[in-house]
Amino acid sequence: MKEMAALSEVYERLRGEIVDGTFDAGANLVELALAERYGTSRTPIREALRRLQQDGLVERGDRGMRVRSRSPEEILEIYEVRIALEATAASAAATRHSDFDLIRIHKAQSAMDAVSPQDPAAMASANRAVHEAIWTASHNGTVVDLLTRLNNHLTRYPATTLEIPGRWAEALAEHRELVQAIESRDADRAGTLARTHMAKARDLRLQLYREA
Amino acid sequence: MKEMAALSEVYERLRGEIVDGTFDAGANLVELALAERYGTSRTPIREALRRLQQDGLVERGDRGMRVRSRSPEEILEIYEVRIALEATAASAAATRHSDFDLIRIHKAQSAMDAVSPQDPAAMASANRAVHEAIWTASHNGTVVDLLTRLNNHLTRYPATTLEIPGRWAEALAEHRELVQAIESRDADRAGTLARTHMAKARDLRLQLYREA
DNA sequence: CGGTATTCTTCTGTATACAGTCGTGTGCAG
DNA sequence: CTGCACACGACTGTATACAGAAGAATACCG
Numbered sequence: 001m002k003e004m005a006a007l008s009e010v011y012e013r014l015r016g017e018i019v020d021g022t023f024d025a026g027a028n029l030v031e032l033a034l035a036e037r038y039g040t041s042r043t044p045i046r047e048a049l050r051r052l053q054q055d056g057l058v059e060r061g062d063r064g065m066r067v068r069s070r071s072p073e074e075i076l077e078i079y080e081v082r083i084a085l086e087a088t089a090a091s092a093a094a095t096r097h098s099d100f101d102l103i104r105i106h107k108a109q110s111a112m113d114a115v116s117p118q119d120p121a122a123m124a125s126a127n128r129a130v131h132e133a134i135w136t137a138s139h140n141g142t143v144v145d146l147l148t149r150l151n152n153h154l155t156r157y158p159a160t161t162l163e164i165p166g167r168w169a170e171a172l173a174e175h176r177e178l179v180q181a182i183e184s185r186d187a188d189r190a191g192t193l194a195r196t197h198m199a200k201a202r203d204l205r206l207q208l209y210r211e212a
Numbered sequence: 213m214k215e216m217a218a219l220s221e222v223y224e225r226l227r228g229e230i231v232d233g234t235f236d237a238g239a240n241l242v243e244l245a246l247a248e249r250y251g252t253s254r255t256p257i258r259e260a261l262r263r264l265q266q267d268g269l270v271e272r273g274d275r276g277m278r279v280r281s282r283s284p285e286e287i288l289e290i291y292e293v294r295i296a297l298e299a300t301a302a303s304a305a306a307t308r309h310s311d312f313d314l315i316r317i318h319k320a321q322s323a324m325d326a327v328s329p330q331d332p333a334a335m336a337s338a339n340r341a342v343h344e345a346i347w348t349a350s351h352n353g354t355v356v357d358l359l360t361r362l363n364n365h366l367t368r369y370p371a372t373t374l375e376i377p378g379r380w381a382e383a384l385a386e387h388r389e390l391v392q393a394i395e396s397r398d399a400d401r402a403g404t405l406a407r408t409h410m411a412k413a414r415d416l417r418l419q420l421y422r423e424a
Numbered sequence: 425c426g427g428t429a430t431t432c433t434t435c436t437g438t439a440t441a442c443a444g445t446c447g448t449g450t451g452c453a454g
Numbered sequence: 455c456t457g458c459a460c461a462c463g464a465c466t467g468t469a470t471a472c473a474g475a476a477g478a479a480t481a482c483c484g
Contacts, residue, residue, distance in 0.1 A: 041469045047262045054266035063476065064436060077352045080300060088296040140289045146358060253439045276466060
Protein backbone atom coordinates (compact mmCIF):
# COMPACT_ATOMS: atom_id res chain seq x y z
CA MET A 1 0.00 0.00 0.00
CA LYS A 2 1.31 3.38 -0.98
CA GLU A 3 1.50 6.15 1.54
CA MET A 4 -1.06 8.67 0.47
CA ALA A 5 -1.23 12.35 1.04
CA ALA A 6 -1.90 12.05 4.75
CA LEU A 7 -3.31 15.54 4.81
CA SER A 8 -6.67 15.09 3.10
CA GLU A 9 -6.50 11.35 3.61
CA VAL A 10 -6.72 11.62 7.37
CA TYR A 11 -9.44 14.23 7.15
CA GLU A 12 -11.58 12.05 4.93
CA ARG A 13 -11.14 8.91 6.96
CA LEU A 14 -11.82 10.63 10.21
CA ARG A 15 -14.86 12.38 8.80
CA GLY A 16 -16.11 9.07 7.48
CA GLU A 17 -15.66 7.35 10.80
CA ILE A 18 -17.46 10.10 12.65
CA VAL A 19 -20.35 10.15 10.22
CA ASP A 20 -20.77 6.38 10.14
CA GLY A 21 -20.80 6.15 13.89
CA THR A 22 -17.44 4.49 14.49
CA PHE A 23 -16.87 7.25 16.97
CA ASP A 24 -20.12 8.01 18.64
CA ALA A 25 -21.41 11.36 19.77
CA GLY A 26 -19.53 12.86 22.67
CA ALA A 27 -16.58 10.51 22.25
CA ASN A 28 -13.24 12.00 23.20
CA LEU A 29 -10.80 12.18 20.33
CA VAL A 30 -7.28 11.77 21.63
CA GLU A 31 -4.70 12.94 19.15
CA LEU A 32 -2.09 10.36 19.97
CA ALA A 33 -4.58 7.50 19.71
CA LEU A 34 -5.79 8.75 16.34
CA ALA A 35 -2.21 9.21 15.16
CA GLU A 36 -1.49 5.61 15.96
CA ARG A 37 -4.73 4.45 14.40
CA TYR A 38 -3.94 6.14 11.10
CA GLY A 39 -0.23 5.52 11.22
CA THR A 40 0.92 9.14 11.20
CA SER A 41 2.15 11.68 13.68
CA ARG A 42 -0.04 14.10 15.57
CA THR A 43 0.45 16.88 13.05
CA PRO A 44 -1.88 15.70 10.29
CA ILE A 45 -4.38 14.63 12.93
CA ARG A 46 -4.54 18.08 14.38
CA GLU A 47 -5.10 19.64 11.02
CA ALA A 48 -7.89 17.22 10.25
CA LEU A 49 -9.46 18.01 13.61
CA ARG A 50 -9.36 21.73 12.90
CA ARG A 51 -11.12 21.23 9.62
CA LEU A 52 -13.73 19.01 11.23
CA GLN A 53 -14.20 21.63 13.89
CA GLN A 54 -15.00 24.12 11.19
CA ASP A 55 -17.49 21.63 9.75
CA GLY A 56 -19.15 21.49 13.13
CA LEU A 57 -18.59 17.75 13.42
CA VAL A 58 -16.19 18.12 16.29
CA GLU A 59 -15.93 20.57 19.18
CA ARG A 60 -13.48 21.49 21.89
CA GLY A 61 -14.13 19.92 25.25
CA ASP A 62 -12.24 20.75 28.44
CA ARG A 63 -9.65 18.31 27.30
CA GLY A 64 -9.08 18.25 23.57
CA MET A 65 -11.69 17.56 20.94
CA ARG A 66 -14.76 15.42 21.05
CA VAL A 67 -17.40 14.37 18.58
CA ARG A 68 -20.13 16.95 18.65
CA SER A 69 -23.50 15.62 19.61
CA ARG A 70 -26.67 17.10 18.23
CA SER A 71 -29.90 17.42 20.10
CA PRO A 72 -33.17 16.57 18.35
CA GLU A 73 -33.89 20.28 18.24
CA GLU A 74 -30.68 20.90 16.38
CA ILE A 75 -31.45 18.14 13.94
CA LEU A 76 -34.73 19.84 13.14
CA GLU A 77 -32.93 23.16 12.73
CA ILE A 78 -30.66 21.54 10.22
CA TYR A 79 -33.63 20.17 8.35
CA GLU A 80 -35.09 23.64 8.23
CA VAL A 81 -31.97 24.84 6.46
CA ARG A 82 -31.83 21.85 4.22
CA ILE A 83 -35.41 22.38 3.09
CA ALA A 84 -34.56 25.89 2.01
CA LEU A 85 -31.38 24.87 0.22
CA GLU A 86 -32.91 21.89 -1.55
CA ALA A 87 -35.66 24.17 -2.81
CA THR A 88 -33.07 26.65 -4.02
CA ALA A 89 -31.07 23.93 -5.73
CA ALA A 90 -34.13 22.45 -7.39
CA SER A 91 -35.37 25.69 -8.84
CA ALA A 92 -31.90 26.65 -9.96
CA ALA A 93 -31.59 23.24 -11.59
CA ALA A 94 -34.88 23.83 -13.39
CA THR A 95 -33.55 27.11 -14.71
CA ARG A 96 -29.99 26.19 -15.54
CA HIS A 97 -29.66 22.46 -16.10
CA SER A 98 -27.67 21.25 -19.09
CA ASP A 99 -28.58 18.24 -21.19
CA PHE A 100 -25.92 16.25 -19.48
CA ASP A 101 -27.24 17.16 -16.06
CA LEU A 102 -30.48 15.47 -17.06
CA ILE A 103 -28.62 12.34 -18.05
CA ARG A 104 -26.97 12.23 -14.66
CA ILE A 105 -30.26 12.73 -12.90
CA HIS A 106 -31.99 10.01 -14.93
CA LYS A 107 -29.19 7.58 -14.30
CA ALA A 108 -29.35 8.15 -10.57
CA GLN A 109 -33.09 7.83 -10.71
CA SER A 110 -33.08 4.49 -12.52
CA ALA A 111 -30.47 3.22 -10.10
CA MET A 112 -32.78 4.18 -7.28
CA ASP A 113 -35.71 2.44 -8.96
CA ALA A 114 -33.65 -0.73 -9.17
CA VAL A 115 -32.69 -0.83 -5.51
CA SER A 116 -34.26 -3.48 -3.33
CA PRO A 117 -36.34 -1.83 -0.63
CA GLN A 118 -34.84 -4.31 1.84
CA ASP A 119 -31.35 -2.88 1.82
CA PRO A 120 -31.25 0.30 3.92
CA ALA A 121 -27.67 1.22 3.06
CA ALA A 122 -28.31 0.90 -0.67
CA MET A 123 -31.53 2.85 -0.33
CA ALA A 124 -29.85 5.70 1.48
CA SER A 125 -27.03 5.90 -0.98
CA ALA A 126 -29.23 5.71 -4.08
CA ASN A 127 -31.50 8.38 -2.69
CA ARG A 128 -28.55 10.54 -1.93
CA ALA A 129 -27.23 10.09 -5.46
CA VAL A 130 -30.44 11.46 -6.93
CA HIS A 131 -30.28 14.50 -4.71
CA GLU A 132 -26.65 15.08 -5.52
CA ALA A 133 -27.38 14.92 -9.23
CA ILE A 134 -29.96 17.63 -8.77
CA TRP A 135 -27.60 19.74 -6.71
CA THR A 136 -25.03 19.50 -9.45
CA ALA A 137 -27.57 20.60 -12.02
CA SER A 138 -28.09 23.80 -10.06
CA HIS A 139 -24.63 24.92 -11.17
CA ASN A 140 -24.22 26.62 -7.83
CA GLY A 141 -21.10 25.39 -6.09
CA THR A 142 -21.97 27.06 -2.82
CA VAL A 143 -25.28 25.25 -2.62
CA VAL A 144 -23.62 21.94 -3.39
CA ASP A 145 -21.02 22.55 -0.76
CA LEU A 146 -23.42 23.52 1.98
CA LEU A 147 -25.83 20.68 1.27
CA THR A 148 -22.97 18.21 1.31
CA ARG A 149 -21.94 19.37 4.72
CA LEU A 150 -25.41 19.41 6.15
CA ASN A 151 -25.71 15.80 5.06
CA ASN A 152 -22.77 14.89 7.27
CA HIS A 153 -24.84 15.90 10.23
CA LEU A 154 -28.03 14.22 9.14
CA THR A 155 -26.65 10.88 8.04
CA ARG A 156 -24.93 10.48 11.37
CA TYR A 157 -28.23 9.41 12.84
CA PRO A 158 -28.70 5.89 11.60
CA ALA A 159 -32.41 5.40 11.18
CA THR A 160 -33.21 6.73 7.74
CA THR A 161 -36.70 7.99 7.18
CA LEU A 162 -36.66 5.92 4.01
CA GLU A 163 -37.08 2.74 6.03
CA ILE A 164 -40.47 3.78 7.29
CA PRO A 165 -43.14 1.57 5.67
CA GLY A 166 -44.53 3.14 2.54
CA ARG A 167 -42.01 5.97 2.51
CA TRP A 168 -39.74 4.45 -0.10
CA ALA A 169 -42.44 4.27 -2.76
CA GLU A 170 -43.61 7.73 -1.84
CA ALA A 171 -40.11 9.14 -2.15
CA LEU A 172 -39.71 7.56 -5.55
CA ALA A 173 -42.92 9.18 -6.70
CA GLU A 174 -41.94 12.57 -5.30
CA HIS A 175 -38.59 12.36 -7.05
CA ARG A 176 -40.26 11.57 -10.33
CA GLU A 177 -42.51 14.56 -10.05
CA LEU A 178 -39.63 16.81 -9.03
CA VAL A 179 -37.43 15.68 -11.88
CA GLN A 180 -40.25 16.29 -14.29
CA ALA A 181 -40.61 19.86 -13.07
CA ILE A 182 -36.87 20.36 -13.50
CA GLU A 183 -36.95 18.93 -17.01
CA SER A 184 -39.75 21.22 -18.03
CA ARG A 185 -37.84 24.14 -16.55
CA ASP A 186 -40.62 25.03 -14.17
CA ALA A 187 -38.54 26.65 -11.44
CA ASP A 188 -41.37 27.55 -9.10
CA ARG A 189 -42.86 24.10 -9.20
CA ALA A 190 -39.49 22.44 -8.74
CA GLY A 191 -38.81 24.60 -5.71
CA THR A 192 -42.16 23.84 -4.17
CA LEU A 193 -41.89 20.12 -4.78
CA ALA A 194 -38.40 19.98 -3.31
CA ARG A 195 -39.60 21.91 -0.31
CA THR A 196 -42.51 19.62 0.42
CA HIS A 197 -40.39 16.54 -0.27
CA MET A 198 -37.86 17.58 2.33
CA ALA A 199 -40.47 18.87 4.75
CA LYS A 200 -41.99 15.42 4.69
CA ALA A 201 -38.62 13.94 5.53
CA ARG A 202 -38.35 16.28 8.48
CA ASP A 203 -41.82 15.38 9.71
CA LEU A 204 -40.99 11.71 9.48
CA ARG A 205 -37.83 12.29 11.46
CA LEU A 206 -39.93 13.96 14.09
CA GLN A 207 -42.24 10.98 13.98
CA LEU A 208 -39.28 8.69 14.66
CA TYR A 209 -38.40 10.73 17.73
CA ARG A 210 -42.00 10.57 18.91
CA GLU A 211 -42.03 6.80 18.73
CA ALA A 212 -38.63 6.32 20.31
CA MET B 213 0.27 42.90 25.99
CA LYS B 214 -0.77 39.50 27.18
CA GLU B 215 -0.13 36.52 25.02
CA MET B 216 -3.52 35.24 23.99
CA ALA B 217 -4.62 31.83 22.99
CA ALA B 218 -2.81 31.91 19.70
CA LEU B 219 -5.05 29.23 18.35
CA SER B 220 -8.29 31.10 17.73
CA GLU B 221 -6.48 34.42 17.93
CA VAL B 222 -4.50 33.76 14.79
CA TYR B 223 -7.53 32.40 13.00
CA GLU B 224 -9.57 35.49 13.75
CA ARG B 225 -6.88 37.94 12.83
CA LEU B 226 -6.06 36.20 9.62
CA ARG B 227 -9.72 35.90 8.69
CA GLY B 228 -10.16 39.57 9.41
CA GLU B 229 -7.22 40.56 7.29
CA ILE B 230 -8.41 38.46 4.40
CA VAL B 231 -11.94 39.82 4.59
CA ASP B 232 -10.89 43.44 4.89
CA GLY B 233 -8.57 43.15 1.94
CA THR B 234 -5.21 43.38 3.66
CA PHE B 235 -4.36 40.28 1.70
CA ASP B 236 -5.95 40.56 -1.67
CA ALA B 237 -7.45 37.83 -3.76
CA GLY B 238 -4.94 35.38 -5.14
CA ALA B 239 -2.21 36.47 -2.74
CA ASN B 240 0.18 33.76 -1.70
CA LEU B 241 0.15 33.05 2.01
CA VAL B 242 3.58 31.95 3.12
CA GLU B 243 3.52 30.24 6.49
CA LEU B 244 6.82 31.54 7.70
CA ALA B 245 5.96 35.11 6.81
CA LEU B 246 2.62 34.87 8.61
CA ALA B 247 4.29 33.28 11.61
CA GLU B 248 6.61 36.21 11.85
CA ARG B 249 3.80 38.68 11.33
CA TYR B 250 1.75 37.27 14.20
CA GLY B 251 4.69 36.44 16.39
CA THR B 252 4.15 32.70 16.61
CA SER B 253 5.56 29.58 15.06
CA ARG B 254 4.23 27.91 11.95
CA THR B 255 2.04 25.50 13.89
CA PRO B 256 -0.82 27.84 14.83
CA ILE B 257 -0.62 29.39 11.37
CA ARG B 258 -1.16 26.08 9.68
CA GLU B 259 -4.15 25.29 11.82
CA ALA B 260 -5.70 28.66 11.07
CA LEU B 261 -5.09 28.09 7.37
CA ARG B 262 -6.83 24.72 7.52
CA ARG B 263 -9.85 26.26 9.13
CA LEU B 264 -9.93 29.07 6.60
CA GLN B 265 -9.64 26.49 3.86
CA GLN B 266 -12.75 24.83 5.21
CA ASP B 267 -14.46 28.22 5.18
CA GLY B 268 -13.58 28.55 1.53
CA LEU B 269 -11.61 31.74 2.12
CA VAL B 270 -8.32 30.13 1.24
CA GLU B 271 -7.34 27.40 -1.21
CA ARG B 272 -4.34 25.29 -2.01
CA GLY B 273 -2.23 26.55 -4.85
CA ASP B 274 0.67 24.67 -6.39
CA ARG B 275 2.78 26.02 -3.63
CA GLY B 276 1.02 26.39 -0.31
CA MET B 277 -2.12 28.35 0.30
CA ARG B 278 -3.46 31.45 -1.33
CA VAL B 279 -6.43 33.72 -0.82
CA ARG B 280 -9.28 32.35 -2.81
CA SER B 281 -10.62 34.70 -5.43
CA ARG B 282 -14.24 34.70 -6.42
CA SER B 283 -15.53 35.38 -9.88
CA PRO B 284 -18.57 37.60 -10.34
CA GLU B 285 -20.55 34.46 -11.16
CA GLU B 286 -19.60 32.94 -7.84
CA ILE B 287 -20.59 36.09 -6.02
CA LEU B 288 -24.02 35.84 -7.57
CA GLU B 289 -24.21 32.18 -6.59
CA ILE B 290 -23.50 33.15 -3.03
CA TYR B 291 -26.22 35.76 -3.17
CA GLU B 292 -28.62 33.13 -4.39
CA VAL B 293 -27.90 31.09 -1.28
CA ARG B 294 -28.03 34.08 0.96
CA ILE B 295 -31.44 35.06 -0.36
CA ALA B 296 -32.79 31.65 0.55
CA LEU B 297 -31.22 31.66 3.99
CA GLU B 298 -32.27 35.19 4.87
CA ALA B 299 -35.82 34.28 3.93
CA THR B 300 -35.61 31.20 6.12
CA ALA B 301 -34.20 33.18 9.02
CA ALA B 302 -36.82 35.90 8.69
CA SER B 303 -39.78 33.56 8.67
CA ALA B 304 -38.33 31.54 11.52
CA ALA B 305 -37.82 34.77 13.42
CA ALA B 306 -41.44 35.69 12.82
CA THR B 307 -42.52 32.36 14.24
CA ARG B 308 -40.14 31.96 17.13
CA HIS B 309 -38.85 35.35 18.26
CA SER B 310 -38.78 36.12 21.96
CA ASP B 311 -39.58 39.51 23.47
CA PHE B 312 -35.92 40.12 23.97
CA ASP B 313 -35.16 39.33 20.34
CA LEU B 314 -37.42 42.23 19.43
CA ILE B 315 -35.53 44.53 21.73
CA ARG B 316 -32.30 43.59 20.05
CA ILE B 317 -33.78 44.12 16.61
CA HIS B 318 -35.20 47.51 17.53
CA LYS B 319 -31.93 48.62 19.03
CA ALA B 320 -30.05 47.68 15.90
CA GLN B 321 -32.66 49.38 13.81
CA SER B 322 -32.50 52.70 15.68
CA ALA B 323 -28.74 52.58 15.50
CA MET B 324 -29.04 52.18 11.76
CA ASP B 325 -31.49 55.08 11.55
CA ALA B 326 -28.98 57.25 13.36
CA VAL B 327 -26.07 56.52 11.05
CA SER B 328 -24.90 59.24 8.73
CA PRO B 329 -25.38 58.15 5.13
CA GLN B 330 -21.93 59.54 4.40
CA ASP B 331 -19.97 56.96 6.31
CA PRO B 332 -19.80 53.73 4.30
CA ALA B 333 -18.13 51.66 7.00
CA ALA B 334 -20.68 52.67 9.61
CA MET B 335 -23.50 52.03 7.16
CA ALA B 336 -22.28 48.55 6.38
CA SER B 337 -21.81 47.63 9.99
CA ALA B 338 -25.16 49.03 11.14
CA ASN B 339 -26.92 47.24 8.33
CA ARG B 340 -25.18 44.06 9.25
CA ALA B 341 -26.18 44.43 12.89
CA VAL B 342 -29.86 44.56 11.93
CA HIS B 343 -29.54 41.43 9.88
CA GLU B 344 -27.66 39.65 12.64
CA ALA B 345 -30.33 40.55 15.15
CA ILE B 346 -32.91 38.95 12.89
CA TRP B 347 -30.75 35.87 12.40
CA THR B 348 -30.49 35.50 16.13
CA ALA B 349 -34.24 35.77 16.51
CA SER B 350 -34.63 32.75 14.23
CA HIS B 351 -33.25 30.59 17.02
CA ASN B 352 -31.60 28.43 14.42
CA GLY B 353 -27.89 28.17 15.07
CA THR B 354 -27.18 26.55 11.75
CA VAL B 355 -28.74 29.41 9.83
CA VAL B 356 -26.78 31.94 11.86
CA ASP B 357 -23.58 30.06 11.27
CA LEU B 358 -24.02 29.72 7.53
CA LEU B 359 -25.10 33.31 7.02
CA THR B 360 -22.14 34.52 9.02
CA ARG B 361 -19.79 32.63 6.79
CA LEU B 362 -21.42 33.70 3.58
CA ASN B 363 -20.94 37.26 4.73
CA ASN B 364 -17.19 36.71 4.86
CA HIS B 365 -17.28 36.18 1.16
CA LEU B 366 -19.56 39.05 0.33
CA THR B 367 -17.99 41.74 2.46
CA ARG B 368 -14.66 41.06 0.89
CA TYR B 369 -15.72 43.08 -2.10
CA PRO B 370 -15.50 46.65 -0.98
CA ALA B 371 -18.21 48.53 -2.79
CA THR B 372 -21.32 48.04 -0.72
CA THR B 373 -24.61 48.23 -2.52
CA LEU B 374 -25.69 50.55 0.28
CA GLU B 375 -23.63 53.34 -1.18
CA ILE B 376 -25.67 53.48 -4.31
CA PRO B 377 -27.70 56.71 -4.34
CA GLY B 378 -31.13 56.17 -2.88
CA ARG B 379 -30.43 52.65 -1.73
CA TRP B 380 -29.81 53.56 1.87
CA ALA B 381 -33.24 55.07 2.41
CA GLU B 382 -34.80 52.21 0.51
CA ALA B 383 -33.02 49.65 2.67
CA LEU B 384 -34.19 51.41 5.81
CA ALA B 385 -37.76 51.26 4.60
CA GLU B 386 -37.48 47.61 3.66
CA HIS B 387 -36.06 46.78 7.04
CA ARG B 388 -38.92 48.54 8.75
CA GLU B 389 -41.47 46.58 6.80
CA LEU B 390 -39.64 43.33 7.43
CA VAL B 391 -39.35 43.93 11.15
CA GLN B 392 -43.03 44.73 11.28
CA ALA B 393 -43.86 41.40 9.65
CA ILE B 394 -41.66 39.62 12.16
CA GLU B 395 -43.28 41.43 15.07
CA SER B 396 -46.74 40.48 13.89
CA ARG B 397 -45.57 36.89 13.51
CA ASP B 398 -46.46 36.80 9.85
CA ALA B 399 -43.93 34.19 8.72
CA ASP B 400 -44.88 34.11 5.06
CA ARG B 401 -44.74 37.84 4.69
CA ALA B 402 -41.45 38.07 6.57
CA GLY B 403 -39.95 35.42 4.31
CA THR B 404 -41.14 37.16 1.17
CA LEU B 405 -39.92 40.56 2.30
CA ALA B 406 -36.51 39.22 3.24
CA ARG B 407 -36.30 37.49 -0.09
CA THR B 408 -37.07 40.58 -2.13
CA HIS B 409 -34.84 42.72 0.08
CA MET B 410 -31.87 40.48 -0.60
CA ALA B 411 -32.77 39.94 -4.23
CA LYS B 412 -32.61 43.69 -4.66
CA ALA B 413 -29.16 43.70 -3.12
CA ARG B 414 -28.07 41.06 -5.60
CA ASP B 415 -29.47 43.00 -8.51
CA LEU B 416 -27.68 46.11 -7.37
CA ARG B 417 -24.45 44.17 -7.11
CA LEU B 418 -24.98 43.04 -10.67
CA GLN B 419 -25.60 46.65 -11.58
CA LEU B 420 -22.25 47.58 -10.05
CA TYR B 421 -20.55 45.00 -12.23
CA ARG B 422 -22.34 46.29 -15.25
CA GLU B 423 -21.07 49.80 -14.67
CA ALA B 424 -17.54 48.78 -13.82
C1' DC C 425 -13.30 5.98 57.62
C1' DG C 426 -13.72 10.41 55.08
C1' DG C 427 -11.92 14.52 53.28
C1' DT C 428 -8.34 17.24 51.52
C1' DA C 429 -3.78 18.20 49.71
C1' DT C 430 -0.24 16.71 46.79
C1' DT C 431 2.01 14.09 43.38
C1' DC C 432 1.70 11.66 39.02
C1' DT C 433 0.03 10.90 34.55
C1' DT C 434 -1.89 12.21 30.45
C1' DC C 435 -2.68 15.12 26.86
C1' DT C 436 -2.74 19.41 24.51
C1' DG C 437 -0.44 23.78 22.56
C1' DT C 438 3.69 25.51 20.64
C1' DA C 439 8.16 25.36 18.77
C1' DT C 440 11.56 23.27 16.04
C1' DA C 441 14.03 19.87 13.33
C1' DC C 442 14.28 17.18 9.09
C1' DA C 443 13.26 15.53 4.52
C1' DG C 444 11.40 16.15 0.09
C1' DT C 445 9.82 19.14 -3.75
C1' DC C 446 9.56 22.72 -6.89
C1' DG C 447 11.21 26.66 -8.96
C1' DT C 448 14.97 29.46 -10.11
C1' DG C 449 19.34 30.94 -11.11
C1' DT C 450 23.94 29.98 -12.51
C1' DG C 451 27.69 27.85 -14.81
C1' DC C 452 29.43 25.23 -18.49
C1' DA C 453 29.57 23.69 -23.17
C1' DG C 454 28.50 24.19 -27.79
C1' DC D 455 25.16 34.08 -27.27
C1' DT D 456 22.15 30.24 -26.32
C1' DG D 457 20.73 25.95 -24.45
C1' DC D 458 20.96 22.55 -21.03
C1' DA D 459 22.21 20.65 -16.63
C1' DC D 460 23.07 21.08 -12.12
C1' DA D 461 22.99 23.13 -7.80
C1' DC D 462 20.98 26.17 -4.61
C1' DG D 463 17.20 28.34 -2.12
C1' DA D 464 12.61 28.63 -0.50
C1' DC D 465 8.63 26.32 1.36
C1' DT D 466 5.68 22.79 2.58
C1' DG D 467 4.53 18.27 4.86
C1' DT D 468 5.66 15.36 8.68
C1' DA D 469 7.75 14.08 12.91
C1' DT D 470 9.29 15.06 17.43
C1' DA D 471 10.66 17.61 21.55
C1' DC D 472 9.24 20.39 25.44
C1' DA D 473 6.42 22.96 28.64
C1' DG D 474 2.21 23.65 30.94
C1' DA D 475 -2.63 22.51 32.24
C1' DA D 476 -6.07 19.45 33.88
C1' DG D 477 -7.64 15.21 35.96
C1' DA D 478 -6.81 11.13 38.47
C1' DA D 479 -4.73 8.63 41.92
C1' DT D 480 -2.69 8.46 46.24
C1' DA D 481 -1.18 9.58 50.63
C1' DC D 482 -1.76 12.05 54.74
C1' DC D 483 -4.42 13.98 58.44
C1' DG D 484 -8.52 14.61 60.92
